[in-house]
Amino acid sequence: MPVASSQAIWQLLSENDEAARHLGVGLAQHNGIRTRALSATKDFQQDEVILASDSTRVIRAADLQGRRFEGCPDDACRLALHVAERAKTGRDSFWTKALAAYPSFSEFEALGMPLAASERALAVLNQVPDFQALATSVRQTRGAMLSALESYNRHSTTQLNFADALWGRLVVDSGLGDVRCGPHVAPVLDWVNHSTKPNVRYECHDGRVTLQALRRIRTGEELQASYNQLGPMANFARYGIIEDPGEAKPLSPSSCTRLQIVSLDKEPVLRAASKFAQIHCGDIGARQPAASATATASTPTGAAPPVPKPEPAMETVPPKMGKLELSIQPLTQIPGVSNLLFGPRPFVPLSPSAWDWAAPTALAQPPAPLLALLPLPSLAPARQKRTTRAVGMRRNKRQASRIKTAYFEMEAADPQVPQDGAVDELQPKLPADPEQGHLVTNHTNHNSTSAAALRRVWNFQVHGTSPRLQHPCGVLDFEISMGKLALLGTGHDAFERPYEEQPGQWTLAVSACFGQLSSFEERTSRLLQQKALRPFLVPSSRPSLSRARRKSAPRSLGGLARGEVVVKPEFLQPSEASGKFRDGELKKVSLLAAWEERCAFSVERSEEKNEGEHCLAQGCVAYCGLWQMVQAARDDDLQLLLNVTDRASRLVNDLASERISAFEFAGKVWPHWATFQHYLPGGKHILHPDTDKGEHCMSLAVSFSTHGVDFTGGEIKIYECPPSVPDCGNRGRSRTHVPKEGGPFARKLLNGTLLPLRAGEWLWDGEPEAAYHVRQLLRPASGTAMVWLSETVHQVEPVQGGHRKSLFYWFTCKEPLQDAAFDWTGLAQRLRDPTAAREKRSGARPPREGQANCAGLSETWRRVRLRGLIGCQGGEEDGQGWPKKSQGPAEVGKLLRAQWIWHGRR
Ligand SMILES: C[S@@+](CC[C@H](N)C(=O)[O-])C[C@H]1O[C@@H](n2cnc3c(N)ncnc32)[C@H](O)[C@@H]1O
Ligand SMILES: O=C(O)CCC(=O)C(=O)O
Ligand SMILES: [Fe+2]
Incomplete structure (x- = not known):
């Protein structure tokens, strides 16, 4: 616990605050959890004010404004990003010290805070019925923070990573701002622990918070407040607190049994959940878990207790194919379905009587064209063999670590109709060799007498399937993504929840439990025949796997496929590669390479991009983002950037095709972001795809230096997906790493080989780098462009x-999602503006913009003319013709600083 840093802040406080002198800080035990606590260093009378907030020492959500927070759905998110930002950039001694006094991320983790739990722990909790909602809510919060962060990083010069943002959120959520009154962060007031028998309370008047004694408090007593009345489960979910059950409903027996198993887990949140169960499970939970009971009982005096065998934490099990059971029945009603949902988010619930799939109104105006839709065979009698396409499985982000189904193929075979009696035969059999990860069935021999509407039997191939959800039916749920069409529905809450996903992510789902396949098929076919949907149905041009096999080579579709790279050697004209841009932009970027001082906001210090202590300390890769490039550029740099962007857009659009499988491809791609990257020795980029932000589909690198001439190392490795993750690099996949401590760890490959893992090593989709095969090694050369699908996993050595x-x-x-920075209208204006050009040449400063002039400027134009922007706000000069830094919002100050340097060094 950061008691030492708390003491520093304490000192700081008590220098200014009389009341703070009467408080102490130390450690307390609550139900086995050791945590920092505040205590009284004098006696307090009932109702006496112990501490009052000082407005300069409170961060209020209401004060946080700016584009960088616009990706946040709520105040907690805004506060979290701001707290992370302050911790990273703050020079202010109070806040720097105060934020350092909150627990660090790993301390939050050690406290068993669910929000800091590992993916593995969440997966375990997700299997415990009473903790499923907790796991879902943690994933939701993280998902929200992730997308807010993406937006933040686009609009802020301070760049935060996910750990920063999550830490900020932990500070906010474990604090009590919203419990006291409106959402805020307040050091010290945030550090009172919880008790169901509190001795202090918060009072909140006119935004000022006081901590008051509820009864007489004696010297040395811990100050404890009652956080809220939400009950033990809610308090555990938010604070990791284990509260006495009181009136709370006991946990279900199945939760209790499952939680016993994890009592020895090294993951603090699992231990805490297990402890929670001990208190909340009555008889079941009161029993000591078998392993620990043995450990205690059999320990001879003086001998070291037997060390429980650690779970092979990183060993992942191949998909549970043994449980796969797909029931296909002839036309019947869908039993057990009480609520069928169909449509874009938010789904439009239809009553069961509306099952004729009348297109709901929400679909009349879909947000984007429907794409790559599965052309299911029509219901008309089909004599000839027809093949549908392979269907790409969309992965649900929150389910990322669980859904493994990648593709399966449906093939219409002989026009036979399965009979009731044939149901068993229709159940796909597991492959003899699970290594292949395939499931193949071939049923063509059913006599057809009834149910004439169904005229085909499908062959299925399921690659690497695992259950999508633990469903009450106990059988496999699986889902078929059909572009943007969704047929969902079980009426079962647990099943529906994952579909509250990305806008536009519609999923068609079926399970033996609710949507028997034939019925599902019929409904789908009928749906697809609706005229209203026709305009949105784009026949898929994905090659059929079986056709591909028959012809021994897939039909060429044009465009790039995952893993392929197109190299264009003379993408830049010689003058661009070595001329102005080099003198202009490159020189500036070189100047920025004097890291700390000059482009502090753009230097990456993560392990992701830096090798070794030295690089981690100073940052060996500078990322000069689009805005920085634009702001610092001279007219000729801008012209060049504009030309190159235009050329790059045309090239990638020529190469883009439906073979993009990470996101839906609507026939065009748009530039979303660009950076100028400068790597010094030790700079690298770990294995990754580029699908992580902004629905990236295509990536293009233009080299401004030559391997073997300007630099050595730094090759680009292009990878193939490992067999266990055939659609590696698709969105929604996750990056984790092997724990830094413990081990040894190993990953069991599908063929049974054990692959040793290094502690701390990155895993993409659960797989270490060694599981990925290098397909190509690219050596960048100046002027060359290289294009690949963003889903292609790559790495910079x-x-x-x-x-x-x-x-x-x-x-x-x-x-x-096209970034506004690529709206070049403003730039084009500037480039055409001879007055500006003249002023530049004569060294005169651009004129200050008046309010009226500013109003008409495009966002790009505003940013390019930063002085104009500040001028618009009527700022004062600092004596050298530049606006005073104190005037603009903080980020403007930073931009200004960056621009100062760039201009100043010319
Ligand atoms: C508002 S903070 C209290 C100050 C905190 N102890 C600290 O060091 O920052 C809430 C966090 O303190 C811990 N905590 C508070 N009351 C607790 C209790 N009764 N039992 C266990 N942990 C508690 C939990 O980690 C919780 O998330
Ligand atoms: O610098 C390069 O060539 C590749 C960089 C890259 O892959 C990335 O930033 O995503
Ligand atoms: Fe990349």
Whole structure:
């Protein structure tokens, strides 16, 4: 616990605050959890004010404004990002010290805070009925923080990573701002522990918070407040607190049994959940878990207790194929379905009587064209063999670590109708060799007498399937993604929940429990025949797997496929590669390479991009984002950036095709973001795809330096997916790492080989780098462009010597995500504006913009003319013709600083 840093803050406080002198800080035990606590260092009378908030020492959500917070759905998220931002950039001694006094991320983790739990722990909790909601809510919060962070990083010069943002959220959620009154963060007031028998209470008047004694408190007593009345489960979920059950409903027996097993787990949140069960399970929970009971009983005096065999934490089990059971029945009603949902998010509930799939109104105006839809065979009698396409399985982000189904193929075979009696035969059999991860069935021999509407039997191939949800039916649920069409429904809450996903992510789902396949098929076919949907149905051009096999080579679709790279050697004209841009932009970027001082906001210090202590300390890769490039650019730099962007857009659009499988491809991609990256020795980029942000579909790198001439090392490795993750690199997949301590760890490959893992090693989709095969090694050369699908897993090898420079573009599949920075209207204006050009040449400063002039400026134009922006706000000069830093919002100050340097060094 950060008691030492708490004491520092304490000192700071008590220098200014009389009341703080009467409080002490130390450690207390609550139900086995050791945590920091506040105590009284004098006696307090009932109702006496113990501490009052000082407005300068409170961060209120209401005060947080700015585009960078716009991705946040709520105040807690805004506060979290702001707290993380302050912790990273703060020079202010009070807040720097105060934030350092909150627990660090690993301390939160050690306290068993669910929000800090590992993915593995969440997966375990997700299997415990009473803790499923907790696991879902943690994933939801993290998901929300992740997307808010993405937006934050686009609009802020301070760049935060996910750990920063999550830490901020932990500070906010474990604090009590919203419990006291409106959402805020307040050091010290945030540090009172919880008790169902409190001795203090918070009072909140006019935004000022006081801590008051509920009764007489004696010197040395711990101060304890009652956080809220939400009950033990809610308090555990939010604070990791184990509260006495009181009136609370006991946990279900199945939760209790499952939680006993994890009592020895090294994951604090699992231990805490197990402890929670001990208190909340009555008889079942009161029994000591078998393992620990043995450990205690059999320990001879003086001998070391037997060390429980640690779970092979990182060993993942191949999908539970043994449980796969897919029931296909002839036309019947869908039993047990009480609520069928269909449509874009938010789903439009239809009553069972509306099952004729009348297109709900919500679908009349879909947000984007429907894409790559599965052309199911029609219900008309089909004599000839027809093949449907392979269907890409969309992964649900929150379910990322669980859904493994990748593709399956449906093939219409002989027009036979399965009979009731044939149901068993229709159950796909597991492959003899699970290594292949295939499930193959072939049923063509059913006599058809009735149910004439169904005229085909499908062959299925399921690659690497695992249950999507633990369903009450106990059988496999699986889902078929059909572009943007969704047929969902069980009426079962647990099943529906995962579909509250990304906008536009519609999923068609079926399970033996609710949507028997034939019925599902019929409904789908009928649906697809609706005229209203026709305009949105784009026949898939994915190659059928079986056709591909028959013809021994897949039909060429044009465009890039995952793992392929197109290299264009003379993408830049010689003058661009070595001329102005080099003198202009490159020189500036080189100047930025004097890291700390000059481009402090753009230097990456993560392990992701830096090798070794030295690089981690100073940052060996500078990322100069699009805005920075634009702001610092001279007219000719801008012209060049504009030309290159335009050329890059045309090239990637020529190469884009439906073979993009990470996101839906609507026939066009748009530039979403670009950075100029400068790698010094030790700079690298770990194995990754580029599908993590902004629905990236295509990636393009333009080199401004040559391997073997300007730098050594720094090759780009292009990978193939490992057999266990055939759609690696698709969105929704997760990156984790092997624990830094413990082990040894190993990953069992599908063929049974044990692959040793390094402590701390990154895993993508649960697989270490060694499970990925290198398909190509690219050596960048100046002027060359390289294009690949963003879902292609790649890596930049550590640079050994020299300077590696590349301009990198990410293209998105979604037009609304095109970054405003690529609206070049303002730039084009500036480039055409001879007055500005003259002023530049004569060294005169651009004129200050008046309010009226500013109103008409495009966002890009505003940013380019930063002085104009500040001028618009009527700022004062600092004596050298530049606006005073204190005037603009903080980020403007930072931009200004960056611009100062860039201009100043010319
Ligand atoms: C508002 S903070 C209290 C100050 C906290 N002890 C600290 O060091 O920052 C809430 C956090 O304190 C811990 N905590 C508070 N009351 C607790 C209790 N009764 N039992 C266990 N942990 C408690 C939990 O980790 C919780 O998330
Ligand atoms: O610098 C490069 O060539 C590749 C960079 C990259 O892959 C990335 O930033 O995503
Ligand atoms: Fe990349």
